[in-house]
Amino acid sequence: MTKAEVKFDIAGVERETGIGKDALRVWEKRYGFPVPERDEREERLYPQEQVERLRLIKRLLDSGLRPVKVVGLEVPELNVLLEQLQDDTTQHGAELAGFVDLIKSHQGAALRVALSRTLLQQGMEEFLSKTIAPLNRLVGEAWMRGDIRVFEEHLYSEQVNHVLRNAIATLRHPGDTPRILMTTLPGEEHALGLLMAEATLSLCGADCIMLGVQTPIQEIVLAAKAHQVDIVVLSFSSAIPVVQVKSGIRLAREALPKKVALWAGGSGVAKLRSPIEGVQLMGPLSDLTEAVAAWRGAQIQKR
Amino acid sequence: MTKAEVKFDIAGVERETGIGKDALRVWEKRYGFPVPERDEREERLYPQEQVERLRLIKRLLDSGLRPVKVVGLEVPELNVLLEQLQDDTTQHGAELAGFVDLIKSHQGAALRVALSRTLLQQGMEEFLSKTIAPLNRLVGEAWMRGDIRVFEEHLYSEQVNHVLRNAIATLRHPGDTPRILMTTLPGEEHALGLLMAEATLSLCGADCIMLGVQTPIQEIVLAAKAHQVDIVVLSFSSAIPVVQVKSGIRLAREALPKKVALWAGGSGVAKLRSPIEGVQLMGPLSDLTEAVAAWRGAQIQKR
DNA sequence: TCATTAAATTGTCCTAGACAAAAGTGATGA
DNA sequence: TCATCACTTTTGTCTAGGACAATTTAATGA
Numbered sequence: 234m235t236k237a238e239v240k241f242d243i244a245g246v247e248r249e250t251g252i253g254k255d256a257l258r259v260w261e262k263r264y265g266f267p268v269p270e271r272d273e274r275e276e277r278l279y280p281q282e283q284v285e286r287l288r289l290i291k292r293l294l295d296s297g298l299r300p301v302k303v304v305g306l307e308v309p310e311l312n313v314l315l316e317q318l319q320d321d322t323t324q325h326g327a328e329l330a331g332f333v334d335l336i337k338s339h340q341g342a343a344l345r346v347a348l349s350r351t352l353l354q355q356g357m358e359e360f361l362s363k364t365i366a367p368l369n370r371l372v373g374e375a376w377m378r379g380d381i382r383v384f385e386e387h388l389y390s391e392q393v394n395h396v397l398r399n400a401i402a403t404l405r406h407p408g409d410t411p412r413i414l415m416t417t418l419p420g421e422e423h424a425l426g427l428l429m430a431e432a433t434l435s436l437c438g439a440d441c442i443m444l445g446v447q448t449p450i451q452e453i454v455l456a457a458k459a460h461q462v463d464i465v466v467l468s469f470s471s472a473i474p475v476v477q478v479k480s481g482i483r484l485a486r487e488a489l490p491k492k493v494a495l496w497a498g499g500s501g502v503a504k505l506r507s508p509i510e511g512v513q514l515m516g517p518l519s520d521l522t523e524a525v526a527a528w529r530g531a532q533i534q535k536r
Numbered sequence: 537m538t539k540a541e542v543k544f545d546i547a548g549v550e551r552e553t554g555i556g557k558d559a560l561r562v563w564e565k566r567y568g569f570p571v572p573e574r575d576e577r578e579e580r581l582y583p584q585e586q587v588e589r590l591r592l593i594k595r596l597l598d599s600g601l602r603p604v605k606v607v608g609l610e611v612p613e614l615n616v617l618l619e620q621l622q623d624d625t626t627q628h629g630a631e632l633a634g635f636v637d638l639i640k641s642h643q644g645a646a647l648r649v650a651l652s653r654t655l656l657q658q659g660m661e662e663f664l665s666k667t668i669a670p671l672n673r674l675v676g677e678a679w680m681r682g683d684i685r686v687f688e689e690h691l692y693s694e695q696v697n698h699v700l701r702n703a704i705a706t707l708r709h710p711g712d713t714p715r716i717l718m719t720t721l722p723g724e725e726h727a728l729g730l731l732m733a734e735a736t737l738s739l740c741g742a743d744c745i746m747l748g749v750q751t752p753i754q755e756i757v758l759a760a761k762a763h764q765v766d767i768v769v770l771s772f773s774s775a776i777p778v779v780q781v782k783s784g785i786r787l788a789r790e791a792l793p794k795k796v797a798l799w800a801g802g803s804g805v806a807k808l809r810s811p812i813e814g815v816q817l818m819g820p821l822s823d824l825t826e827a828v829a830a831w832r833g834a835q836i837q838k839r
Numbered sequence: 840t841c842a843t844t845a846a847a848t849t850g851t852c853c854t855a856g857a858c859a860a861a862a863g864t865g866a867t868g869a
Numbered sequence: 870t871c872a873t874c875a876c877t878t879t880t881g882t883c884t885a886g887g888a889c890a891a892t893t894t895a896a897t898g899a
Contacts, residue, residue: 248722249752384759387747419551444690449552456687
C-alpha cells in the first residue's frame with residue numbers, strides 16, 4: 234500500500250502558507266528553495282514537507298527576519314532561529330500563563346469560563362487592556378515561535394470571540410451618538426481587534442454598527458450613507474502588509490464624504506510612520522475612548 | 537478643488553472584486569474590458585467605475601453566465617441581465633419577506649430580535665431548515681441581483697452569527713460522543729454554514745470543537761490528533777470554485793488518519809458530481825443528524 | 840430525440856525581465 | 870560614540886506573451 238504523498242499546486246501553497254505565487258517562483262530562482270516537483274504539464278507540485286518548511290520560513294519573515302537569511306535554510310536551522318525568539322516572552326503575569334496553559338491543553342470550554350470570570354472581575358476596560366490585549370500578543374508570539382499551533386490559536390480566538398460578543402450584546406446603545414460603522418477592508422480577515430474596539434466603543438455609549446470583516450470600499454461608503462454614521466472605524470492586524478494598510482486607508486478616506494470621520498486602529502497601523510491627512514490613527518484602545526470624548530466636545534462646539 | 541479619483545492597482549481590484557490578476561489581464565486582451573489607465577511605470581490603474589462594473593460582471597458570472605457574453609457589456613446592459621435573474625425568487629413565505637425587509641431597512645437590532653423570537657417559536661431544527669437556510673438562499677440571490685448590497689449582507693450574517701452562537705452556547709455537550717472537529721479549509725471564509733452545522737450537531741448531543749475558518753490542512757490533522765476527535769467536518773460555501781472543493785477534500789482525506797471520519801457539507805459540495813472515496817458528503821442539515829445516528833450505531837456494532 | 844464528437848472558451852500556469860520601496864551599509868561630521 | 874546622509878542590495882510585485890487542460894457549446898450522426 235503506497236501512501237500517496239500529499240502534494241499541493243502553487244495556488245494551494247499560496248492559500249496554505251500565505252506566500253504569493255510570484256514570491257514562490259522568484260524564491261526558487263534566487264534562493265534555491267522551494268524546489269517543487271513538476272507534473273506532466275511542467276507545473277509545480279509542492280510536497281508536504283516543503284509546505285511545512287515554507288510555513289516555518291513565513292513565521293520567521295513575519296517576525297522581522299529577511300528572506301536572504303532564512304529562505305534556503307534547512308528545518309533544523311530554522312528551528313534554531315525560531316527558538317531564539319523565545320527569550321523575552323517567558324516572564325509575564327501568572328494569570329496570563331494560566332490562560333496559555335488552557336490553550337495548550339486544548340480546554341476550550343474551561344478557557345471560556347476563565348475568560349468570562351476575569352471579565353466580571355476586572356470590568357471590560359481593564360479586561361481588554363490588561364488581559365486580552367497582552368494575551369493576544371502572547372499568543373501571537375508563541376504562534377510565531379511554533380509554541381502554539383495554528384489550530385490552538387483558532388480555538389483561542391473562538392473563545393475570546395464568544396466572550397466578547399456576549400458582553401457586547403448587553404451594552405448596546407442603539408440610537409445613541411456617535412454612530413460608528415465598524416469593519417475591515419478586503420484582505421484583512423482578523424475580527425478580534427474589531428471586536429475589542431466595538432466593546433470599548435459600546436462602553437462609551439456609542440452606537441456601533443458592526444459589518445464584520447472584508448467590506449469592499451465602495452460598500453463601506455454606501456453603508457456609511459445608509460446608516461448615516463458619524464465615524465467609520467477600520468481595524469488592521471499586524472498580519473497585513475504595511476503598504477496595503479497605507480493604500481487602503483488612503484482609498485477609504487478619498488472615497489468617504491469629508492463629514493464622515495475615519496479612524497484606523499489595530500496593531501497594523503502602529504507600523505505606519507507618517508500620519509495620513511484626515512484620518513485619525515489609534516494606538517491603544519484607550520485612544521478610542523478619548524476620541525469619542527473629543528468628538529462629543531467638538532459636536533457641542535458646533536452648536 | 538479637483539476631487540482626486542479613487543484608483544485601484546491590480547492587486548486592489550483582485551481583493552475588491554475577487555477576480556484574479558491573471559483573469560483581469562487576459563480579459564483586457566480578449567474582451568477589451570477592463571481597460572485600465574497606466575501610471576508612469578506602465579502599471580495598471582483601475583478607476584472606480586471600472587471596478588464597480590467588474591463587480592456587476594462578477595455577479596453575473598457567479599450566477600452561471602459565461603464571460604464571453606457579459607465581459608465587455610456596458611453597465612445598462614449588465615443591469616438588464618441582472619434584472620432577468622429576478623423572476624423566481626419573488627414569491628416566498630411572508631415571514632421570510634419580513635426578515636428581508638428588516639435587512640434592507642438596516643435595522644440590525646430588530647432583525648436580531650426577530651430571529652431570536654423565531655428560533656424560540658420553531659425550535660433549532662425547524663429554525664435552521666425553515667428559516668435560516670431559505671433566508672440564506674434568499675439573501676444570496678438578492679445579493680446576486682444587486683437587490684441587497686454587500687454591506688447589508690454583512691449586517692445580516694453578523695446578526696445570524698450572533699443568534700446562533702448564543703443558542704449553541706446553551707447546548708454544548710463537552711465530553712460526549714462523537715467528538716467532532718469543525719472548520720473550513722484555507723480559501724473558505726464563510727462561517728455561517730459551519731455555525732449551522734455546529735448547532736445541528738450540538739443538538740444531537742455531539743461534542744463539537746469549533747476551530748473557526750481557514751485552518752491549514754496540516755493543522756487540521758494536528759488538531760484532530762490533539763483532541764482525539766472521531767470526525768472532522770468541513771464546510772464549503774457555494775462561493776468557492778468546485779475544483780478547489782474537490783482537491784481540498786481529497787488532500788484532507790489523504791492527510792487525515794483513516795480512523796478519523798471526514799464529513800463535508802454546505803452548498804459548495806452540492807456541485808460535486810462524483811463521490812469521493814472515504815468521505816461522506818452531506819446535503820441538507822438533516823443528513824448530519826442521520827450521520828451521527830449511523831455513527832453511533834456503528835460504534836455499538838464494534839463492541 | 841438523444842448520444843457522441845469536434846470546436847470554442849476560459850482560468851490558470853509558465854518563463855523572463857524590470858523596477859520602486861525598504862533595508863542594510865558605510866562614510867562623514869558633531 | 871552616535872546621528873545623518875548617500876549609496877548599494879534586497880525583495881515583492883508588476884509587465885508581456887505564450888501554452889494548455891478542463892469545461893461548455895455546437896455540430897454531427899443514429
